[in-house]
Amino acid sequence: MIRELLGAAGYGPDAGADDLTTDIRIPLTNDDVLEALDNRRRREVIRRLAGTADDTAGIPLGELAEYVAAIENGKPVEKVTTDERKNAYVGLYQAHLPTLEDTGIIAVSESNLVRPVVDTQELAKLLTLIEDACEGGDQP
Amino acid sequence: MTAVEDDGNDGSGRATYSAIPLAPDNAFEAISNRRRRRVILSLAHSDDDLTARELSVELAAIEHTIDPSAVTSEQRTRIYISLIQNHLQTLDDLGVIDYDGRSKSASATDATASLAEVVQQVTTACYQPGGDDA
Numbered sequence: 001m002i003r004e005l006l007g008a009a010g011y012g013p014d015a016g017a018d019d020l021t022t023d024i025r026i027p028l029t030n031d032d033v034l035e036a037l038d039n040r041r042r043r044e045v046i047r048r049l050a051g052t053a054d055d056t057a058g059i060p061l062g063e064l065a066e067y068v069a070a071i072e073n074g075k076p077v078e079k080v081t082t083d084e085r086k087n088a089y090v091g092l093y094q095a096h097l098p099t100l101e102d103t104g105i106i107a108v109s110e111s112n113l114v115r116p117v118v119d120t121q122e123l124a125k126l127l128t129l130i131e132d133a134c135e136g137g138d139q140p
Numbered sequence: 141m142t143a144v145e146d147d148g149n150d151g152s153g154r155a156t157y158s159a160i161p162l163a164p165d166n167a168f169e170a171i172s173n174r175r176r177r178r179v180i181l182s183l184a185h186s187d188d189d190l191t192a193r194e195l196s197v198e199l200a201a202i203e204h205t206i207d208p209s210a211v212t213s214e215q216r217t218r219i220y221i222s223l224i225q226n227h228l229q230t231l232d233d234l235g236v237i238d239y240d241g242r243s244k245s246a247s248a249t250d251a252t253a254s255l256a257e258v259v260q261q262v263t264t265a266c267y268q269p270g271g272d273d274a
Contacts, residue, residue, distance in 0.1 A: 029271030038172030
């Protein structure tokens with residue numbers, strides 16, 4: 001199913017059905033990857049980092065918090081309230097960024113700049129494929 | 141014969157595939173734990189129901205990389221308890237397996253096989269050693 005999706009999404013080889021390995025390679029254990037993906041905020045952080053090309057300086061934590069809050073509350077970033085942003089900020093700071101650091105996906109600097117340590121585009125590709133394959137209802 | 145209806149094509153020109161009948165949150169939660177992944181794989185590959193005891197022997201053998209016949213009762217019991225107190229009910233709640241807490245017997249649902257496939261694909265994509273084998 002994943003490989004058909006890959007093909008349909010244009011990632012896979014046309015003459016089909018090579019497995020995922022030829023397309024997605026992640027230098028982490030499956031334990032770490034699947035732990036990291038088991039939370040929507042962490043998934044959104046990975047997606048946000050994947051959208052940033054070679055940003056060596058990293059993304060400020062506050063910006064990540066706004067991005068996550070906007071998605072959670074289904075509104076544009078400009079409309080995110082202070083409480084919504086703060087809620088996401090605390091969750092990221094206290095729980096999710098440490099988990100993503102422990103699993104070897106990101107590094108957080110002393111000035112709270114977040115940068116990827118592995119190729120987050122590969123991770124984002126993987127998580128989007130799994131989400132797209134899920135047909136059992138929407139995200140809460 | 142009339143037109144071929146069921147040719148593995150959904151009519152859009154793309155091959156059909158087996159979707160996962162779960163919400164993404166449930167799917168990710170189910171496969172985030174190593175023992176739960178192993179249960180999913182075992183049930184997906186089994187034609188019959190599996191009891192918690194059978195699963196615990198299988199998981200113990202894999203975790204200790206020994207033959208199932210060499211699993212000690214202590215090794216088996218530790219896993220058995222985590223399965224019946226936690227993982228089997230969690231997987232049932234998520235819709236990934238059917239688990240009967242009275243008979244302590246687990247069976248596949250229509251989500252089991254597709255999720256097992258995801259586990260195997262992720263495991264193949266991840267090339268850092270130290271994870272579990274699918």
